[in-house]
Amino acid sequence: MSEPLVHIRDFRMAFGATTVIEDLSFDVHAGETFGFLGSNGSGKTTTLRALLGIYQPTAGTLHINGKVFEPADGATLGYLPEERGLYKKEPVLETMTYFGRLKGLDKAKAKAWSLEYLERVGLAEKASTRLDKLSGGQQQKVQLGVTIMNTPQLLILDEPTKGFDPVNRRLLMDIIEDQQRAGATVVMVTHQMEEVERLCDRVILLKDGTSHAYGTVRAVQEQFGGTTYRATHTGVVPPSHHYTVVATEPAGEGQVSHLAPNGGADETTVLAELVGAGVAVSGFSTERTSLEEIFIRVYGTDSLDEKTGAMQAAGVGA
Incomplete structure (x- = not known):
């Protein structure tokens, strides 16, 4: 197999006395869509920031295309952060055109691409509107457009559909699928398990800065029981x-x-057990363990722990 596009090995990250990532290793291969999963505070965003050179890792190897990422490599990368990073006092079209030129497009091409994209996501009439006059969801659409406009080799999407209604979530999933078909490698952070099951080839489940499951979606489902019975x-x-x-x-x-x-x-044994115990069963079927069920098993209902609190007190995002 060829060298992975993203290679993380023995990664450790500490902020003062607080260790937030411990001995983390995984690869992302060219052309695949990789789900990077975990509850709030599990270390997902910290890992992405270290991969992109925003944080200096305490230990370990973090490579993109066989080397440490540098700003000069940005033309092949699209990064959608959870926190939006646009110039909110500027008009939508001017902002998108500006970022397009930073990504290597000439002004005419950047403007034409932006107008076509705004039409697709229902924001054509907002082209001259200042970004701070848009809703959060509308700003997120603009941010995604900026992220994909240079058809990057690697897309890193941190909660791309956060706060979206089902219609707009489907629209953005369609856009991401377009990037997949164009050959992009996608790393996606999301809490929407149906998005993972629809788009992802492989996943990693991060909890308290360590990996609790890693592999294909099917393999992770098998690890946590494979199938369940629905009665x-x-x-x-x-x-x-x-x-x-x-x-x-x-x-x-x-x-x-x-x-x-x-x-x-x-199936026969379990059904017989229920009937023998006097349970009135009107329906019984076999189903594969869903990623949502696995997510709940791994993380429970608590999304923040003491480690997260320590990080927030230090002003560090997880």
């Missing part, structure tokens, strides 16, 4: 050594329970 029922599902109740939610007059098999228990 629609009335009555309480009792404990059993044949399964673990992962989640239960109301459904019509009854409930739906998601059961992870234990010890290789098959």
Whole structure:
């Protein structure tokens, strides 16, 4: 296999006495879409900033295209940060044209590209509007346009659809898919697991600065049980050594329970166990463990921990 486009090995990052990344290693291969997943404070943004030279790593190797990233390499990279970085007092079209010229486009081409993009994302009538007069979602669309306008080899997207409604989220996913088809390698930070399942070839799950799962989407699903059984029922599902109740939610007059098999228990065994226990089962099916379920198992309901608090107190983003 050829050398990975992004190579991170034995990465460690400490701010004072607080270590936020410990012994992190992973690769991103050319042409793939890579999901970089984790709860708030898990170290995702810190890793990206170190990869791009914004932070100096405490230890380890972080390479893009076989070397440490330098500003001169920016023409091949598109980075969409979680925090928007546009000139908010300037008109939309002027701002996009300016950034296009920084990325190597001539003024006419940058302006033409920007107008076409604004038309696609429903902002054509805002071309002369100052950025600070736009909504947060509209600003995010402009930021994405600036990010992709030079058709970069590597796209790093930190929460690209944060705060978007379903219609605009789908629009931006379509735009990202266009970049995939054009050959871009995409590293995407997101909490939207359906986006990961739709777009990503491989993923890493980061928790407390260390990797808890890494590989293809299918491999990560297998690591966390592979399949679950979905039972629609009335009555309480009792404990059993044949399964673990992962989640239960109301459904019509009854409930739906998601059961992870234990010890290789098959569908027939689990169903027989439920019926034998007096559970009235009206529906039963096999489903692959979703990434959303895995995310909840790994991170629980708490998205911030003591380490995050220490980082925030030090003024450091995670």
